[in-house]
Amino acid sequence: MNWDSLFAERTKQMKRSTVREILKLTAKPEVISFAGGLPAPELFPVDRIREATDVVLAERGREVLQYSTSEGMPELRGLIAKRLAHGNFQIHPDNILITSGSQQAIDMLARIFLNEGDRVVVENPTYVGMMSSWKSYYPRFSAVPTDNDGMLVDELPTLLAEPHKVMYAIPTFQNPQGTTLVQSRRAQLARILVEHGLPFIEDDPYGELRYSGDKVPSVLQMEAEVRGATNADGNVIYCGTFSKILTPGLRIGWVAAAFPVIDKLVQVKQGADLHTSTLNQVITYEVARDEAFLDAHIAHLREVYRQRRDLMLQTMDEYFPAEVTWTRPEGGLFLMVTLPAHLDATDLLKQALTHDVAFVPGEGFYIGDAGKNTFRLNFSNSREERIVEGIKRLGGVLKAAVRG
């Protein structure tokens, strides 16, 4: 069979995720990898999950192992709605859909919105997993440049002179840069969204992982304020996940959005995978409904990740050459490094791997040709001594490259 000739047009430009393929190269224990986006497994609340799982299987095993509804477990939807509420701002559980990780939400949103050729607004750089899903729907990406305060919202009105179908961004602790859209720009963005009637996908996997600076409200909430409303029936489609605050292996994410969007996503989800694992939803609910526990657990994650971030930045300050710059995130899992323009991070990765240290070249996160001289570092998934050792090695590689 000549399979290639049979595959659909949309698959032609697909390739295996570069990030995931690099992760395979770095699976050897001697490699100090800053490449993945993995949370630290030593912080997973394994005992809590084990205990909750045992209880649900003992008390209602038949129910939690059976098929369930495409919308998701009502109690879990209620809990998420409650956690997203803030002051007067309230979300109804009917505005929540449970997904198989937030990657599925991102993919299904493309499916319900994108016709071939539709214009979509994204930050530049942006999340590579969104692009690898969305490209197969053939949108035209309009890229908004970013600086250390997030995307340049000022540039949106000019862009939006052309009609755009939808906008996607990670406003808080962005992947790959770790940067956050500051409050004044959020307010401006919310006004523009309402004014232009533009749906905005707020991808927020890292929002609860803040290590310094002041908390900023979600765009979801700020858009409601602009509308003078206290509900989630506006333009913002908010994607959340338990992957970074509990564990990713359960694959429990969610969408909070206006009901017509949820209703359409449910129709897509029925065809996509019927529903998200019943057992995993119930485990997540049983662990998360003890909100005192969950909040303490998140506080602990913040404490450990803060130390790792600080240690990485401090070691970079000491060992990286002056020609190299980087972001200084207030939260999340990543920071991004910029090399002198003539250096290529993919070449540098080959050098780094000979010293058993790895990162993800930034190129794949960019729309267009930019970013060849950038790379992403993850600081959440390495223990302190490996952060120091890995950054030292990387500093050596960088110095050789910069001065060579």
Add this chain to the structure above:
Amino acid sequence: MNWDSLFAERTKQMKRSTVREILKLTAKPEVISFAGGLPAPELFPVDRIREATDVVLAERGREVLQYSTSEGMPELRGLIAKRLAHGNFQIHPDNILITSGSQQAIDMLARIFLNEGDRVVVENPTYVGMMSSWKSYYPRFSAVPTDNDGMLVDELPTLLAEPHKVMYAIPTFQNPQGTTLVQSRRAQLARILVEHGLPFIEDDPYGELRYSGDKVPSVLQMEAEVRGATNADGNVIYCGTFSKILTPGLRIGWVAAAFPVIDKLVQVKQGADLHTSTLNQVITYEVARDEAFLDAHIAHLREVYRQRRDLMLQTMDEYFPAEVTWTRPEGGLFLMVTLPAHLDATDLLKQALTHDVAFVPGEGFYIGDAGKNTFRLNFSNSREERIVEGIKRLGGVLKAAVRG
């Protein structure tokens, strides 16, 4: 927001699954529902699953709660490959991809194969969950009629005078009819597939649930024989699942196919949901790797489901009017009833619900206008006394309709 105006073309004809919406109506405990496709929860090996889960969380909680590869857990892929092998026919674990239930496999296969307007061959009637996924890719369905021995393979060569991209069928204990493609037609089908170079998606969720008659080889295996090969590198893409032999709530399915197909599916899966729940794959592996247990468990399912099928058929023989006919499946979960041509099963369902008994009208399973006078009955998910009581009530409704 006028959301409807923003949704993509492909979503226009989407609607919530009729079957799943009927299931909601029948959730009241007093309703005897033959509507769902649910396995019997009282037969789930809950204790085994509980024990296995506790062991994996105790021994390697961090690993089983972390992100994992898109292809799936190597040991589980190996186990599936081993169970699919038969005599000389062998499958390499690299030819297996783990999916979030076999619904996801069906959906991702449409994604890798279907351009708008591509012709696809399906049985008529066929699985409604396939249609609800595939319709959004705008294929042209060519329907092959069926009788009690499965699809009329004789009609394929004429159909295939027009080029077709792919063919989809459930050859064994079909949903909705419960019928099985007999061996002579399988051999003929396998020859046609090889001759025409036509990819064939063999959806086989029920194959292990045989209650009477002789086992027939999979089309996967017979196609290899036609090629004179002993591997899975041919035209057949086989979709399997643990939903019917263990539990559906874990959402563990798989695809066995030629490597280029698996490779392309992995690319799609990375964008669709990164990977299937690590924990659920490991639980499934831990339970299923005790093959003596698994085989004994399947034997027990067969025994109970056989009794339920026999009891349903026997009660139908006694209480259904002579004007009504039905299939007599050798396995699976369903049988299909045909009413006199002037009767409409959707009208009948309204009558039936007033007597607290439910089924799924057949219309949704058909390509074209056929099937309005048919409905599907599930016999796996009702205990014996409810089968008798439900069929008696339905017999009353049918007699009133037929004679009224």
